[in-house]
Amino acid sequence: MSRLSQTWNQHVVKKENKALVLKTIQGKAPISRAAIANVTGLNKGTVSSLVSELIDEKLIHESGTGKSSGGRRPVMLLLNETAGFTISVDLGVKSILGVLTDLRGNILSEKKIRFKKKDFDDVLTLLYQLIDELKNDAPESEYGIVGIGIGVPGVVTTEGEILLAPNLGWKKVPLQQILFDHYHVPVTVENEANAGAYGEKVYGVGQMSNELVYASISIGIGVGLILEGKLYKGLRGFSGELGHMTIEKDGANCRCGNKGCWELYASEQALLDQAQINGFDDATVEKLIEAADQGDTKAIQLLENVGDYLGVGITNIIHIFNPEQVVVGNTLRQAEKYIMPAIEKRIEKNAIGFNKNDVVLNVAKLKKHSTVMGIAAFNIEKFFEETGRETVLT
Amino acid sequence: MSRLSQTWNQHVVKKENKALVLKTIQGKAPISRAAIANVTGLNKGTVSSLVSELIDEKLIHESGTGKSSGGRRPVMLLLNETAGFTISVDLGVKSILGVLTDLRGNILSEKKIRFKKKDFDDVLTLLYQLIDELKNDAPESEYGIVGIGIGVPGVVTTEGEILLAPNLGWKKVPLQQILFDHYHVPVTVENEANAGAYGEKVYGVGQMSNELVYASISIGIGVGLILEGKLYKGLRGFSGELGHMTIEKDGANCRCGNKGCWELYASEQALLDQAQINGFDDATVEKLIEAADQGDTKAIQLLENVGDYLGVGITNIIHIFNPEQVVVGNTLRQAEKYIMPAIEKRIEKNAIGFNKNDVVLNVAKLKKHSTVMGIAAFNIEKFFEETGRETVLT
DNA sequence: AAAGTTTGTCTAGTGAATAAACAAAGATCA
DNA sequence: TGATCTTTGTTTATTCACTAGACAAACTTT
16 A cells, blocks of 8 residues: 655654744744744744754854843744855846855856757757856855756746647747756756746745736746645646637637637737837847837837736736735836836726725835846755755764 | 644644554545555554544444455454434535435435525515425434534525525625524534535545635635645635636626626536526526427527636636646536536637646536535534544543 | 454654754943 | 843753554454
C-alpha cells in the first residue's frame, strides 16, 4: 500500500516551528528572542534553542542590543541576507532581464541583453552568458548561489517544461532540466505572469493581500492568481490563460483557435494594430504615450479604448474571484495615466456591487521588476524550505 | 502583540493524526488497525491508542473479524455512522428540499415543500417546519443532530449572511444567526453552487478530482470552485459569480448592471425566453425536453443553442482554471441529451489544446441532490473537526 | 505438530515542547 | 546610592506523543 498523506510527529513539529521562527525574523527584523516568543506563542526556551540552531546554520545573526523597555536590553536578530544569493531572470520576447539578489530580495546586480534571433539555441547561449556574469558578481558566501529561476512568456508545466511560448516560437523545451544539468543548483521555471503576481504579493503592492490577481498586459495577456496567499496553478500549471477568455462570442479569430479572445482587444498587440490602422506608422507603446502626453487626441482615444477593453476582462476577474486586489503589470502599465481611469470607469459601470466594493485596482509597484522579483521569491522560499528539511549538521 | 499563526506542538500532532485515522476509516472501512498503520505510515501502537480513543468517543466501532491473509485474523473497524445526524437543505426559488443524513451521508429521510409566497418570514416558517419534521425522523443517537445546513441561491458571506438572493427578493438576511438562535446547533449557510460543487466532489462524480468546477445552471448561473481539493470562496465568499461574466462586450443589459452576462444567454431563463419568442407558450424545461424527445426540431435547436452558449462560458472556465473536471448541474442538467454534445462541440472548437486535453466534462451524478449532499458534507466535516479539537472525556 | 505470519498490545526509550526557576542586565525611585 | 522591579535569555525538570521492538494471540502452511 502506498502512503496516503503526511504523518505528524516531532520532526515535523520542529521543522514547522523553526520555519515559523525564521519567517518571523524575516518579516520583523530586527527582533529579539523574547519578542519572537511573544509573537509566535512559542515558549521562550523553545525559541532560544531554535534561534541558536539558525545561527549555527548562518541563516541569521545577532546584531548588538536594542532599546530597553524597563529591563535587560534585548539582543536583536537579523536575517543573514548575504548567506546566499539567487539569480532571477525575466526571459522576454525581445530581451532577457536578469538580477542577482540576496536572501532578502535586494538587487545587487542587474543585466539586460536584447536579442533578435529567437531560436532556442541562440537564446540559450545568451541566457548562459547572462547567468554566468551574474554569478561572477556574487560575493563569497556560506551557501553560494542557492537557486536560479526563469520567468517565461508561455505555458509551463509544474515540472518546468515550456510546452509553448508562442511569441518566441518555442515548443516543448524542458528548460528546468537543461539548466539544472548545466548548473547543478535548484532551478525554477515559471510562467511570467505567475511570477509577476508573486513578486507583487511578496515585495510589491500586494503585501497585505491574500487574494490577488495580476494581469500581465504585453503583446499578449497573461494572468497570475494568488489565492489564499499562494500561487494557484491549476491541475498541471496552465491556469490563468485568461488572455484567451472569450469576451465577444464569435468575435475575431484568435491564433489559439478560439474566437473573441480578450487579448485580441486589450493587449499591446491590439493597441499597436489599431494604431497602425489609424495612421501611426511603426508605433510603439512608448511613442503612443508620448503622443498622448502632447495632447494627440487620437492617441489618447486609442489608449483609453484598450483600457476600456481591459476593464471588461477585469470586471470578469472580479466576478470570478472576488479578489482583494487586481494589479496591472508588464509593458502596458507604462500607459497607466490613460488606461487606469478607463479601466476604473468600466468596472464602476459594470461590476456587481458586492464584489466591486471589496476590490482595489493597482498598478504594479515593482514596474519592470515584478517578474524577476517573483522568481527571486520562489528561489528564496525554496532555499529556506530545503535547509529546514534536513537539519544541517555543524 | 497578537498571535501570528499556529504553533506546532504535541497536541496538534495528536489531533491531526487522530483526524487522519478517522478519515482513513471513513474512506476505507472496513479496515483493520494494522492496515491503517500501513496506509498512514503511523506506528501500530500509535494507531491502536488513537483507535481506542475513537471507540470511546463512539465515533467508530469494531465489527467482527475479517479474512486472514496467512496469520491472525484482523478486527475490522467501521465508522459509527449513526452516532449523529445532519439536516441538510437546498432552499430553492420554488421549493425547499431537505434531507436527514447519517455521518456517512446516507439519506434517511427526505422532504420537499413547494412554495409560492417568497417573503422571508413565510419561507422561514416553512423552513422551520421542514427542519422540525426531519428532526423528528432522526433515531436516538450519541450526538443527536450535529449540524444544520442550508444551500441558498444567492450571495452569502463567510459569516452565513445572505447579502442578496435576487430570485427570492431577499437582501441582508443573517440566516445562519437566525437558525443558530433557534436550534442551538452548528449551522452552515452556503451558496447553492458552492455546496453543489462540494457535493459532487465528496459524494458524486468528482471524488477523484482535486480541481473541479461545478456550473449550476438554473434560472441564473452560479459556479462553485474546488481548487486543490477545497472549496474556494474568495475574499468574502463571493467568488464564482461567473453568471455575470461578460461574453458579449456591450451585449444585452443584465439586471446586475453589467452587459452581455453569460447567464443572459445560457441559463434556464434564457432558454424559456427564447422558447416564448418561438411560440412555446408557458414553456418549462421539462416540456421542452419532451418536445425535443418527440422530434420537435425547434425545441432541439433551442436546447442546443443554450448548450452552445454554455460551451462558450465553460471554455473560459477551462482557460481560467485548468481544471480536471467541469460538472454541469441543477435544472438544465435534465436536458443533458441535447446540451452536453453542444457544449462539447464548442469546447472542441475553441479551447486551447493543453487545457482541453486535461479536462473532462460531466453531468452531476447526484442530480437534484448535489446541493443537499454538499451541505451534508459541510455538516459532517465540521462535526468531525470539532470533536477532534476538544479531546472528549469519558 | 512445528514453523511461519499476521494482528494487536505493551514497554522502554526518544525527542520536542512547556513551565518554572534562575542569572544577567538594565530601569526606577525613594 | 542602593533597593526593588522589569525584561531578557538560559537552564532544568517534566510532560506528552510517537517509535521500535518484544511479545502474546490467533491463524495458515507444511
